Amino acid sequence: MRGDRFGTAELIQSEGNRVTQQAMQANRRSLLLLADKLYRRNPAEWRKSAATREAALMQVEAALLSGQPWAPLAGRRDVAALSLALAPEFGGDRVAAFVVACHDTIVTAHGGKREFYYLDGVDPQHVYNAARNMEIALWILNTRRTPAGQPLLLANEIGPDSRNLSFEREFGKIIGRLDLLASYMTERYRRAVISYVQSVVAAPLLAFLPVK
Template sequence: MPLPRRPLLSSPACWLLLALSGCSSMAPAPVHKGETQVAPLTTRELVQSDVNRMATLGMRDNLDSLYRLLDKLYRRNPAEWRKTTAVSREAAIQQVRDAIDQRTPWPELKGQRDIAALSLALSPDFKGDRVAAFIYASADMLIVAHDNRTSFHLIDRLDAQHVYNAARNIESAVWLLASRRTPAGQPLLLADEISAQERNLSFEREFGKVIGRLDLLSEVLTEKYRRAVISYVQNLAGASFLQFLPVR
């Protein structure tokens, strides 16, 4: 007489499969966080090396980061843009962007550029729109470190040390922004906030992106010239030792 067949659901493996299927049905759907962006191909790229293209994209992204910080700082410090003739925060942002894009001096910086402008913008005694002065001076310093260019081609040459120094300047500026006080004892600007109610480190993260891009570019530039020397030596060695030998 044949033994009764064991019910299928009594198998431990079946119970495990049912449990896993139940968990998968309860798992939240993946969150879509965007996609990588590909810029349209332009004729300008035909005269760009890989490093030129990387430097161009890095400069574009670094300026975009500064513009985001400009908006965020104005939101946290609305009294700053109200010191200007702008009728709104958006209008004040556009004025700063236009000055950076067109490389026109910022009036409140008294003709200072590069690190001198950055020092003035972070001076405790500065009376003007500190947000605009700080972001303008930071952008100007970055552009100067890139040989006064925002787009790069085969004939352009970037100095790896200058790019590296720009990263350190941003680090110093962020530290001064967080540690210095006005004569009244107030922070120069309200930025990151850590309290019992809120933990906002978005400013630090955005500045960190700028520093990371600059450091990576400086390393790539250093590697580029190092590899050029190695390739030259390899070619010399190949000319002497790696030639084909006659076989007849």
């Protein structure tokens, strides 16, 4: 496995900044992959917003990269957007709405940032909360029904002749990355406090010794 090529921006990034940014990018890729899977199982959704599935995916990717409110979500952001995307009465492209809202929730949990440099901090509790919100969103998607009694979206496939849980596995990767990042940042801050205390305690013992 090879890492990314070195970029000059990395000179003003700490290790924590780099880890956070890499996790953010990986989660965006996972969400785009989930959008593709959902569109394949729910072709009626992409037909609401584009002429082809590929065109719909390009629109979703552009929305994730722009960071601007997505018009069909009526200006709502993060968890408010998720609530609307998962509302049974929502009539727009639910795949796009769901993926854009998930991404916006993750970005908001990272302080609204997509790139991270020195002095940029991330609240571990917010990232942890985002992971729990992804779990809740997945549960709602799997259990809630439209007024006609149909699933909001066809996602996992479990039947007597076939079993496809690739959607849930990919969503689990997003949750796992968020949890790992929250744990990493919590430990990082904890170690910083311990290191400071150690330096204070050890300071009296670090007097220079005579050399003659």
